Structures are given as C-alpha cells and as structure tokens.
Amino acid sequence: MVGLNKNILRTILIISYIMIVALIISGISGLFSYLNTGADRSSMLHTEIQKVEQYAPKLIWEPLKNEGRPMDNENLNALQNDYLDAWYVKQVAYKTNKTAGIKDYYTDSARENLYAFIALNKTENTTIEATTLSHNPTLEFFSEDGQLAVVTDRDVVEYKRVFKAEQLVLETTETSTYKMVFLLEDGFWRIRHLVKESSKPYLPETAKIKTDSLIIKGINYYPKATPWNMFGDAFAKDTIANDFKIIKNAGLNSVRIFVQYDDFGKANVNPKKLEKLKQTLDAAEENGLKVVITLFDFYGDYSIMNWTLNQRHAETIVSTFKDHNALIAWDIKNEPNLDFDSRGKDMVIAWLDNMIDLVKSIDKVHPVTIGWSNTQSAPILKDKVDIVSFHYYEGLSELDEAIKTMKKEIPNKPLVLQEFGMSSYNGFWKPLGSNVEDQANYHKKIQEIIAANKLQFMSWTLYDFVDVPKAVVGSRPWRRNTQKHFGFIDKNGVKKASFKYITN
Known part of the structure; x- marks a missing residue:
C-alpha cells in the first residue's frame, strides 16, 4: 500500500511539472509572438475606429524630391495610410466629442491640443461633421534614421458642418494648406506637429457645357x-x-x-x-x-x-x-x-x-x-x-x-x-x-x-x-x-x- 501511494504521488508530481513547463513555454511563445506583431495595429487598438475601407479621399503625392534620406514606396505607403487614419479618427472625435483612437495617431504633444478642443466643444454642446475630399501632399524631409518626416499638404478640400445644440450654425467648404511633422513610434507614423498655414473658400471649377443640340x-x-x-x-x-x-x-x-x-x-x-x-x-x-x-x-x-x-x-x-x-x-x-x-x-x-x-x-x-x-x-x-x-x-x-x-x-x-x-x-x-x-x-x-x-x-x-x-x-x-x-x-x-x- 505504501509503494502504491508513492507511485501515485510520483505520477501527480510529474504531471504537475509537465503542466507548469507547458504554461511557461506557452507564455514565452505568446510574448514572443506579441513582440513580433507590432505591425498589426488592429491587435493594438482598444477602439472601434479601426479603418476598414472607411475613408478614401483622393490623394496625389508630388514627385519625391525631399531633403535627407530617399523614401521607398513601402515607407511612403505606410506614412500615407497612417496619415489618412489620423484624419479619420480626428473627424470621428470631433463628431462624437470622444477621444477614442486619437492616441494611436498623434503623439503626446499633438494630442493635447486635440483633447482640449474636444473638451471645449463638449462643454459648449458643439459638434463638427467633416471630411476631406482631396489631398496633395509633398514630402519635404525624411531623416537619415528613418524616424522623422516633414510633409506639406496643399489644396486640401475640407467640407464641414458645425452644430450648436444640434442646430446647424455653419456649413463651409475650404481649401487649406497644412504643414506636418511625423514621428515613427512603435512601427507607426504619428503626427507630432500640425499647423494650418492657409485657408480659403473652395471654388470648384466650372465649365460651360453646351446643351443647345441636345434633344432627348x-x-x-x-x-x-x-x-x-x-x-x-x-x-x-x-x-x-x-x-x-x-x-x-x-x-x-x-x-x-x-x-x-x-x-x-x-x-x-x-x-x-x-x-x-x-x-x-x-x-x-x-x-x-x-x-x-x-x-x-x-x-x-x-x-x-x-x-x-x-x-x-x-x-x-x-x-x-x-x-x-x-x-x-x-x-x-x-x-x-x-x-x-x-x-x-x-x-x-x-x-x-x-x-x-x-x-x-x-x-x-x-x-x-x-x-x-x-x-x-x-x-x-x-x-x-x-x-x-x-x-x-x-x-x-x-x-x-x-x-x-x-x-x-x-x-x-x-x-x-x-x-x-x-x-x-x-x-x-x-x-x-x-x-x-x-x-x-x-x-x-x-x-x-x-x-x-x-x-x-x-x-x-x-x-x-x-x-x-x-x-x-x-x-x-x-x-x-x-x-x-x-x-x-x-x-x-x-x-x-x-x-x-x-x-x-
């Protein structure tokens, strides 16, 4: 009977040892996998603003003639995607007066101004519905270490509707120019600094179309x-x-x-x-x-x-x-x-x-x-x-x-x-x-x-x-x-x- 109890105890200890080792290996594997999937932003975000074909303004880059290091297409596409995502989450935030997603696309210093603006709008019961319809960015500078980029976006066509206590108080379409500094953090481009350099009313092109001979x-x-x-x-x-x-x-x-x-x-x-x-x-x-x-x-x-x-x-x-x-x-x-x-x-x-x-x-x-x-x-x-x-x-x-x-x-x-x-x-x-x-x-x-x-x-x-x-x-x-x-x-x-x- 004593020998039997020893065998049972030995079996339990072996099984426990195997389970503990398996759990340790599983934990290390999960940590290693997490550290190697930094490029999958959807697994990092704790928001509902993950961009899945939600925002597609017309965007045409000027030919790349920037100072500093040449930028390859892979980096340019990554910068473009994160830039458009930044616009999207900002517009969602202005519409809802909630800050979800802002931290994923703006650095600490840049998001302070956004948070303050959202807080002010919430206090004054103001909301903004907006979109951008076209962008014409120019890459001005790309640092040698690949961590910083400066972009000027000209002739950005923005449409806005401003509501006060759910009543429309302003509707406007503007053409603006923005200057931005981007930092590469955790494998993603975040806006570090954004300045609107100029803005004017949008005047669409008008062409006189002949209809004199049109008989339907x-x-x-x-x-x-x-x-x-x-x-x-x-x-x-x-x-x-x-x-x-x-x-x-x-x-x-x-x-x-x-x-x-x-x-x-x-x-x-x-x-x-x-x-x-x-x-x-x-x-x-x-x-x-x-x-x-x-x-x-x-x-x-x-x-x-x-x-x-x-x-x-x-x-x-x-x-x-x-x-x-x-x-x-x-x-x-x-x-x-x-x-x-x-x-x-x-x-x-x-x-x-x-x-x-x-x-x-x-x-x-x-x-x-x-x-x-x-x-x-x-x-x-x-x-x-x-x-x-x-x-x-x-x-x-x-x-x-x-x-x-x-x-x-x-x-x-x-x-x-x-x-x-x-x-x-x-x-x-x-x-x-x-x-x-x-x-x-x-x-x-x-x-x-x-x-x-x-x-x-x-x-x-x-x-x-x-x-x-x-x-x-x-x-x-x-x-x-x-x-x-x-x-x-x-x-x-x-x-x-x-x-x-x-x-x-």
Whole structure:
C-alpha cells in the first residue's frame, strides 16, 4: 500500500511539472509572438475606429524630391495610410466629442491640443461633421534614421458642418494648406506637429457645357426578365442589343439606365460590372442610341463620413466612360428628394452639390442632371446642373401648369420629363385599375403636352416585367402587380396599344 501511494504521488508530481513547463513555454511563445506583431495595429487598438475601407479621399503625392534620406514606396505607403487614419479618427472625435483612437495617431504633444478642443466643444454642446475630399501632399524631409518626416499638404478640400445644440450654425467648404511633422513610434507614423498655414473658400471649377443640340427623346430601360438587376448573372448583351434595336426603330434616340452603388462594388467598383456596363454602351452605340447613366440608384446614406467612398465609386465610373460615344449625360441620383424626410434635406442637397462638383471635375463635356421625383423639387441646384430633369406620375390636368411654373423658375436650362407612365394592370389585386386602352390614351395625351411645351422626355418603360423585386415596391401584391404593367410591350413580346404613342 505504501509503494502504491508513492507511485501515485510520483505520477501527480510529474504531471504537475509537465503542466507548469507547458504554461511557461506557452507564455514565452505568446510574448514572443506579441513582440513580433507590432505591425498589426488592429491587435493594438482598444477602439472601434479601426479603418476598414472607411475613408478614401483622393490623394496625389508630388514627385519625391525631399531633403535627407530617399523614401521607398513601402515607407511612403505606410506614412500615407497612417496619415489618412489620423484624419479619420480626428473627424470621428470631433463628431462624437470622444477621444477614442486619437492616441494611436498623434503623439503626446499633438494630442493635447486635440483633447482640449474636444473638451471645449463638449462643454459648449458643439459638434463638427467633416471630411476631406482631396489631398496633395509633398514630402519635404525624411531623416537619415528613418524616424522623422516633414510633409506639406496643399489644396486640401475640407467640407464641414458645425452644430450648436444640434442646430446647424455653419456649413463651409475650404481649401487649406497644412504643414506636418511625423514621428515613427512603435512601427507607426504619428503626427507630432500640425499647423494650418492657409485657408480659403473652395471654388470648384466650372465649365460651360453646351446643351443647345441636345434633344432627348428616350425611354427608361431594364430588360424584361431582369428589372433592377440588369448587370447581374443573367446579363446578356444580345438581349439588350435586340431591345435597343426595337427602341431605335420606334423613333426614340436614347435610353436611361441605372447603376446601383452596392451592386457595382461601392468604392471598389467591380471590373466585371464595368465590363457589362461597357457592353451596354457599346450595344447602344451600335444601334444609334445615346445613354443617360444614372449613378447611385438605390442608395440612401448621405452621411459625410461616407462621402469619400461615394466619390471613389463615381470617379471610377465617370473616368471610365466619359469618352464613350454613346454617353449623353450623367444623372447623379434617382429621386433623391424622396430621402429628404428620412435623411435631412440639407444633407441630401449638400451630398448632391459636392457630387456634381466631382463629376464635372472629371468630365468637362457631358451635361449633369438630377432625377427629381416631382416638379416641385426641380429648381433645387438649378444653377449647378446642366439639364433639369423631373418625374411625373400625377394627373395630366395639372401637368401643363406645372411646366409653365418650372419654365418661369428655371428659364435658361433644358427641361426633361425624365419619367412618366401609366400601368395597364386592373386584375384581382386592383380591379378598378387602368386597362391597356386607358394606358394608350394616357400616352397620347401626355405626348401632346410634351410637344406643345417642347419638352424632352424619357418614358417608363419598354416592357411589362415578369417579376418586380420586393425591395423596389415592397411585398404588397397590388403594388407589385401594378409596377409590372407599365410597359409598351407585354411580357409575351406583343406591342400594346400604347406603343403607337411611344413618341410624338
């Protein structure tokens, strides 16, 4: 019995020894791993402000001719990433009046001023919503030991909204120049010193775009089988080209198509989607049609912190297709006024205003418009757009007067009735709806009004649709079925009575 107890005790001691050694080895391994992963900032931050494609202003470095040590691309990219992160966390801090993340991008001395400013704003119940839209940095100096860099950032375009007790008190767009000193600490570039050297109101470039020869007689287009999913897996250029041939033979000269922000990849536009859009424009050109491209369809987040991502999306599409022969105009956003109540009218208009500036800075030839959902909103930003576009689904008896009112308020811009139409659905879910004869009479009458007022137009739409996504009109069957029957051609490919009045 004594020998047995000794064996049990010996076994326990051996097992304990092994466990202690394992724990020591594990601890040393973890410490070694931690010391060798200093470049992974996400494991160091104890904040929720880790940058994951949240901030992407346009940034163009001046050619490197700095004093001191030459800087390689790896170091330059690291400096750039930390610099933009520093802007991002500062803007989040100014919006929330919280200091989370500041210490990760600013040294002790630099963050004191930021903390004091945030504390003052919090005391005075002031918040700032801001973003930078473009940067033009120059590397002035890079130290021989690789630990210090001096940068001048010129023509930084900053948009700001200042709120006092949640009331907007200031809205401004400025162009500023900043001088900064960076220190390399723990493998990351932190701002040691930052001075705003100059600032002035931002004045965007304005180019006079000719619209005298612009005559739009067109239609809004989706393929019959894939409405609101034109560039999805079922994309077929042959189908689109055949539809474009029908449109051209009907006497129309243009189509309006839609680019959805999420579908195209947001800030990082999907090259496959760009190729499908190119094929669509090619098909239009082959059939003698012009194209209005509507950007940001089904997008409703106008928050300032997302502006740089939105602008990179638009920049990619506009720069890719601005020279395509089929392009006739850019439509910034489809029916943005429907977001006024939920997102704030001032915020929506500010987003549109800045997006117009971006598009015009890239494409100085093609006109820009906004697809307002009604005549009342049409005068908004009338001095910024080149064409005033409006939609109309109300009673025709009021249309003529509404046009006359718009012409008084907007005397020097072309007017385009960009969407109009009537459903021919009067089935089970809407027994008192309109029929195909009502639809034909509607189009006959509205084309008479269009001709009398010398309006340009784009009707809704070529086909009755096989299905309408619930995301478009909801799940209520009377709404979905009504939306399916706006076409001039039914789902079997037969022209309806309204097709006779597809143009005047």
